[in-house]
Amino acid sequence: MTIHNSHPYGDARFATLGEVRSAGLFKRRGVEFGLVRGRPLYHSNRAGVKITGGAGSGKTSQLAIPMILGSDASFVLLDTKNAEITRIIEAHCALTRVPLYAVDPFGISGLPRLRVSLLSHLTARSATLVPDSQRFWNAIRPDSGGDNVFFDQSGRRFGDAITRGDVGLNGSTSFRSLFDLVSMLRGEFEAWSAWADQAKDRSAPDVASVFAEMKDMYAGSPKTFDSILAGVANALAFMATPAAQETFVSDRGADFTLDAMLGPGKVIVSLIIPEELLETLAPVVRQFFSSIRTIKQRRPDAAPINFLIDEAARLGRFGELAELFAIGRGQGVTPYVFYQADAQIERNLGPTGKGTIEANAALMIDLGGGIRDFETARNRSLSLGYQTIEIDDPLVQTRAQSAASEMMRKVHLEGADPIEAGLRLRQLDYETAHKTKMRKALMEPSQLLDLDRTKMLVQARGYHLRPFIADKTPYYLQRRFAGHYLPNPNEERDLWSVGVRTLWGMRCRKIIEESVPSFLAHLPQYSGGRPLRYVEGFKPTL
Structure with a gap:
């Protein structure tokens, strides 16, 4: 180990402006993520991004929305706060002619309630049907922890067999079909047994073997059988909701499939789930992102896709998140995952989850005003390292x-x-x-807890760059975004006017609503006759 005499206790420091520039973070490519001296920063190396910040730290207004408005990349986002992001960016999508697919089971956004097939990749023609089906069940039926390994693994095996049996009979499957089959299995075993006899003749031998095991367990160990099926049924329980049945459909009933993300230009798909229902619908949210990852993985030539996953901790155990950081870069998928504290990661991803994410993240961003627990602040202080300082003796x-x-x-x-x-x-x-050399943390925990709300700490390890402090500014205070956003439904009482920054300061502009012009009529956000809404003075033109 080499010890430098000039820095015996460490040489931690912040990156200079020149070093940030040399790392390529000012080049307009990839996804925008903050500002330095008024210039946008861009993340382009496709590795994952971990963002830490509590409620009210500007996650949406200062980070997520500028990411979308300031980038040409495609996004898949989880929108849980009254469809806030989706409703705000509607004007941007009109001005830039970006398809905006709103998966909105409960009709919160006012946009067309599009029906989607999340399992379009599970077909009889697929060469990867077996691993894809197993990944599907890993997403909706993750390990529950404790001593339930047998029940968890058996539930996934049973679910996988039912899924591939359905594909064997019908060529494809859907959430509704699986929900009906599991309900039949629990309530009308004889009817399910007859279905299984038909399915096994058109399925792989291992499917027939699992069906035989299920029948034997039903006859010989009914309590164990019921315990296993209870976990399977719970994973699909969200499909009992009529709104879910109407939204998550088969290929034949869908308005679009997730292959829409693989188009040549910018595309945005928004899954809108009420905040209070997020835990209940967590299985379908996990599968939503898992399916898009699988589809993109099969098309490496397609443009990269960015996942914006707010409230990641409320999705339960989701091991694929760690996988996205570890190998997602090579698959063309970049996760932007929002947490409120480090402890949430360990609770959901296990003792190695935090290490996996931080070891593979290109960027780790801590939002000023959003670090509120001492443990997270202490961890971040340790990760920044120590500097050697000199003081008078x-x-x-x-x-x-x-x-x-x-x-x-x-x-x-x-x-x-x-x-x-x-x-x-x-x-x-x-x-x-004479001066005495001492060790001092680059940032003490107290400094992180008190970090200015307009700042954020950026650790750009994926760019071999020292940490630095960047600015975060709300989208509505940036003149370059004028006309690209509608009123925030959570912050503004008047939804028919919006403030925009001009050369002469803030000005109030009306929201105009009129018939959709022909050159925008093909966009999914205007299906079903929805009118065009835009900011006065910023009408989309041909």
């Missing part, structure tokens, strides 16, 4: 000054040897300016 300096005065007295009053005194005074001159 008053004890040594005072002694040296006193000794120098005494030496001068002896020369002048006692006739001491001036040459010997000169050598001694030279040494004392050094001691009078």
Whole structure:
């Protein structure tokens, strides 16, 4: 180990503006993520991004929305706060002719309630049907922890067999079909047994073997069988909601499939789930992102896709998140995952989850005003490292000054040897300016807890760059975004006007609603006759 004499306790420091520029973060490519001296920063190396910030720290207004408005990339987002992001960016999508697919089971956004097939990749023609089906069940039926390994694994095996049996009979499957089959299995076993006899003749041998195991367990160990099926049924329980049945449909009943994300231009798909229902619908949310990942993985030539996953901690155990950081870059999928504290990661992804994410993240962003627990602040302080600082040593300096005065007295009053005194005074001159080197954290936990709400700490390890402090500014205070957003339904009472920044300061502009012009009529957000809404003075043109 090499110890540098000039920095014996560490050489941690912040990156300079020149180093940030040399790392390529000012080049307009990839996804925008903040500002330095008014210039946008861009993330382009496709590795994952971990963002930490509590409620009210500007996650939406200062980070997520500028990411979308300031980038040409495609996004898949989880919108949980009254369809806030989706409703705000509607004007941007009109101005830039970006398809906006709103998967809105409960009709919160006012946009067309599009029906989607999340399992379009599970077909009889697929060469990867087996691993894709297994990944599907890993997403909706994750490990529950504790001593339930047998029930978790058996539930996934049973679910996988039912899924591939359905595909074997019908060529494809859907959430509704699986929900009906599991309900039949629990309530009308004889009817399900007859279905299984038909399915096994058109399925792989291992499917027939699992069906036989299920029948034997039903007859010989009914309590164990019921316990396993309870977990399977719980994973699909969200499909009991009529809104879910109407939204998550088969290929034949869908308005679009997730292949829409693979188009040549910018595309946005928004899954809108009420905040209070997020835990209940967590299985379908996990599968939503898992399916898009699988589809993109099969098409490496398609443009990269960015996942914006707010409230990631409320999705339960979702091991694929760690996988997205570890290998998603090579698959063309970049996760932007929002947490409120480090402890949430360990609770959902296990003891190695946090390490996996941080070891593979290109960027780790901590929002000013959003770090509120000491443990997270302490972890971040440790990760930033230590610097070596120099401070005056008053004890040594005072002694040296006193000794120098005494030496001068002896020369002048006692006739001491001036040459010997000169050598001694030279040494004392050094001691009078003596400084002590000490170790100091680059940022103390208290500094992180008190970080300015307009700032954010960026650790750009994926760019081999030292950490730095960047700015975060609300989208509505940036003149370049004027006309690209509608009123925030959670913040503004008047939804028919919006403030925009101009050369002359903030101005109020009306929201105009009129018939959709022909050159925009093909966009999914205007299906079913929905009118065009835009900001006065910013009408979309051909």
